[in-house]
Amino acid sequence: MDVPLKKPASDGVIAPRPWARPDRAEAEAAVRTLIAWAGDDPDRDGLRDTPRRVTEAFGEFYSGYDADPSALLERTFEDLGGYDDIVVVRDIPFSSHCEHHMVPFVGKAHVAYYPGEAVVGLSKLARVVDVYARRLQTQERLTGQVVAAIDETLKPRGIAVMIEAEHQCMTLRGAHKHGASTVTTQFTGVFRDDPAEQQRFVSLVRSG
Structure with a gap:
């Protein structure tokens, strides 16, 4: 499902992004693909929940895209x-x-x-x-x-x-x-x- 995302049109003003954000399932599937490409089995016990964990971590790592720094200084x-x-x-x-x-x-x-x-x-x-x-x-x-x-x-x-x-x-x-x-x-x-x-x-x- 396409979910609209926001990004700053400049460094401060948040505006709609011109691309669609993949949903959670698509993101987790991408992580599974990378695990397999790296040479491991994404279905083995130790890696089965890794796609979920990685997408959650990415949400934290890149949370700045959905924040307006100018608002912090108002x-x-x-x-x-x-x-x-x-x-x-x-x-x-x-x-x-x-x-x-x-x-x-x-x-x-x-x-x-x-x-x-x-x-x-x-x-x-x-x-x-x-x-x-x-x-x-x-x-x-x-x-x-x-x-x-x-x-x-x-x-x-x-x-x-x-x-x-x-x-x-x-x-x-x-x-x-x-x-x-x-x-x-x-x-x-x-x-x-x-x-x-x-x-x-x-x-x-x-x-x-």
């Missing part, structure tokens, strides 16, 4: 008490899946901004990272999407995002380079314009 607070300096949330743990091989990459995100007219609850920044991470991703896109969501909603004077992650497509297959990590950064506003602000951000991230 509630803001304008009483800043005169505060106009940097806000940093560092060491936000996340796990995502590489869109090229569908294997995990795991790491930490560090998010900072200079408030404009409002601030947002700190947990909401972590949840924005999580929403985008729970999609098929590249680290570069994930970094840019977090920046774009914050910029669109809060309109801050500047944003800095750094993501550090280890990609299992490098450690478990291919190059087999265990321990290699990837770092991506993106800056807007005062961070982009002033290298000293970039250095300050990195120093605050590393000071822990």
